[in-house]
Amino acid sequence: MAGTVVFDLDGTLADTSGDLIAAANACFQGRGLGALLDPVADALIAFHGGRAMLRAGYARMGSEILLPPGAEDEDYPRLLDHYADGIAHHTRLYPGAEAALDRLAEAGHRLAVCTNKPEGLAEILLKELGIRDRFAAMIGADTLPVRKPDPRPYAAAVEGAGGEIARSFLVGDTETDRKTAAAAGVRVALVAFGPEGEALSRLAPEAMLAHFDDLPALAEDWLGA
Numbered sequence: 001m002a003g004t005v006v007f008d009l010d011g012t013l014a015d016t017s018g019d020l021i022a023a024a025n026a027c028f029q030g031r032g033l034g035a036l037l038d039p040v041a042d043a044l045i046a047f048h049g050g051r052a053m054l055r056a057g058y059a060r061m062g063s064e065i066l067l068p069p070g071a072e073d074e075d076y077p078r079l080l081d082h083y084a085d086g087i088a089h090h091t092r093l094y095p096g097a098e099a100a101l102d103r104l105a106e107a108g109h110r111l112a113v114c115t116n117k118p119e120g121l122a123e124i125l126l127k128e129l130g131i132r133d134r135f136a137a138m139i140g141a142d143t144l145p146v147r148k149p150d151p152r153p154y155a156a157a158v159e160g161a162g163g164e165i166a167r168s169f170l171v172g173d174t175e176t177d178r179k180t181a182a183a184a185g186v187r188v189a190l191v192a193f194g195p196e197g198e199a200l201s202r203l204a205p206e207a208m209l210a211h212f213d214d215l216p217a218l219a220e221d222w223l224g225a
């Protein structure tokens with residue numbers, strides 16, 4: 001009997017760090033501060049959200065530079081606008097992602113996305129990556145009044161895909177995803193190829209996913225053929 005596989009987006013299905021960092025740097029450059037974040041060295045910061053990137057950048061300014069009050073609140077919507085304009089310039093699906101989605105669908109599993117990226121941006125990105133039609137449901141950060149790790153967005157993703165929570169699991173890349181799965185009472189597979197890599201094993205997930213090639217077999221084991 002098939003089930004439902006729910007995916008996080010950033011850092012799980014796709015490496016979005018380059019475009020996120022570029023959006024933050026555009027904000028800094030707009031203030032004459034230059035590119036304060038490095039797209040490689042600061043990739044992990046990107047997956048903590050737009051405000052985290054802004055704060056990290058501000059912390060690197062010289063002591064002689066003073067920001068006006070409310071700079072973060074001014075820059076955050078600008079960051080979202082910059083990101084929307086360049087949402088898929090550098091972003092790429094992780095190796096094997098599309099093939100894994102195809103194999104899961106062929107096995108009869110329902111697929112959904114549950115992300116803390118704003119719904120509108122998530123919809124745009126999934127379409128740009130050419131995989132939006134693979135998912136029967138997509139829940140973003142602002143789809144509901146709450147977001148992960150609250151279990152309600154996860155439940156909405158499963159139910160929107162026509163599945164049952166008891167026959168579902170989450171694929172993610174952060175402690176937030178680990179907490180979401182625990183709150184929802186489901187298992188989680190954390191990806192070892194995302195921004196934190198094997199370090200996520202410290203969270204004791206039910207599985208660590210070394211490559212998307214391994215996901216169909218895991219789904220068969222956990223959900224049945």
